[in-house]
Amino acid sequence: MKCLIAYHSVTNSTFSVAKNIAEGLKESGIDTTLHNLNDDIFPDLEEFDIFGIGTPVYYFQIPINVIEFIEKLPDLSKIRTFAFLLNGSYAWNAGDMLKQNLVARGSKIEGWFYSLGADYYLGYNRLGCFPSYSHPTMDDLNRAKQFGMDMGKDSSDTKWPEISKKPPLMYKFEQIVLSPTMIKNYYQNSFKLNKQKCIKCNTCVRGCPVNNISSDDEGFPKWNKKCIFCLNCEATCPQGAISSASSSMLSAPVIKSNVKHILKDPSLEKVKVRMVNGKLEICENINQKETNN
Numbered sequence: 001m002k003c004l005i006a007y008h009s010v011t012n013s014t015f016s017v018a019k020n021i022a023e024g025l026k027e028s029g030i031d032t033t034l035h036n037l038n039d040d041i042f043p044d045l046e047e048f049d050i051f052g053i054g055t056p057v058y059y060f061q062i063p064i065n066v067i068e069f070i071e072k073l074p075d076l077s078k079i080r081t082f083a084f085l086l087n088g089s090y091a092w093n094a095g096d097m098l099k100q101n102l103v104a105r106g107s108k109i110e111g112w113f114y115s116l117g118a119d120y121y122l123g124y125n126r127l128g129c130f131p132s133y134s135h136p137t138m139d140d141l142n143r144a145k146q147f148g149m150d151m152g153k154d155s156s157d158t159k160w161p162e163i164s165k166k167p168p169l170m171y172k173f174e175q176i177v178l179s180p181t182m183i184k185n186y187y188q189n190s191f192k193l194n195k196q197k198c199i200k201c202n203t204c205v206r207g208c209p210v211n212n213i214s215s216d217d218e219g220f221p222k223w224n225k226k227c228i229f230c231l232n233c234e235a236t237c238p239q240g241a242i243s244s245a246s247s248s249m250l251s252a253p254v255i256k257s258n259v260k261h262i263l264k265d266p267s268l269e270k271v272k273v274r275m276v277n278g279k280l281e282i283c284e285n286i287n288q289k290e291t292n293n
Contacts, residue, residue: 001029002048003032005018005034006042008056009054009056013118014086024150051079064184065226071105080151080154082110083112092171110154111159119131119132122235183228193242203238204221
């Protein structure tokens with residue numbers, strides 16, 4: 001039997017989980033192929049018996065590129081399917097969105113895997129908060145491998161059920177404001193470049209997970225029309241030359257409220273960080289500080 005795992009990953013957390021699921025499948029005797037769903041060429045699904053799809057959770061929902069990828073898939077009714085999600089703080093009902101789109105392609109999802117992943121969301125990091133910084137941990141990756149083994153043995157549907165939690169009103173509001181439609185029609189057009197700061201280093205071009213950024217005739221970055229608003233370009237710019245709607249005054253109260261909630265949640269690991277030249281520097285372990293107090 002053969003399995004294809006399609007994944008979307010920006011900081012390699014989802015890729016790490018995908019690799020460990022693949023290891024588990026291989027130990028169960030399943031020939032497994034990993035595929036970055038942002039690549040142009042997609043393998044023929046008719047050659048596979050099992051299909052897995054994995055994604056991080058953005059803004060408490062599924063990234064727009066993952067949804068568009070699923071919409072282009074052929075009929076999935078004759079292939080076993082599983083899904084895995086990573087989130088840095090709260091996934092809420094993001095899996096429902098993934099399930100809805102997979103079911104529309106005829107899929108019956110037989111197993112769900114969930115893991116925390118380091119939360120590089122710029123809004124939180126800019127306020128000094130880095131949730132789930134150590135994830136996925138070895139325990140997370142070992143669970144991922146076990147999940148893969150169970151999928152290979154066709155025994156994961158009851159051991160690995162779907163988990164969905166209704167989001168509080170504030171988070172529901174954020175899901176609406178940052179919906180795929182809003183990203184397409186507004187947010188992807190909100191990026192601004194300070195050409196006086198830009199050194200044309202192409203960090204943003206190389207780092208865009210969906211290849212949405214290219215260089216213009218002068219060597220400056222330009223944004224095209226398939227942005228998923230991951231903010232990787234803005235976060236990693238060593239000169240701080242890129243800005244977007246994420247740094248607007250309208251966004252600030254919502255992001256501050258989310259960070260306040262995260263800091264009060266003892267179930268979430270977090271460290272205090274600062275951003276220096278497009279990189280995160282850890283200042284202190286907030287969890288340890290809370291314990292000492």
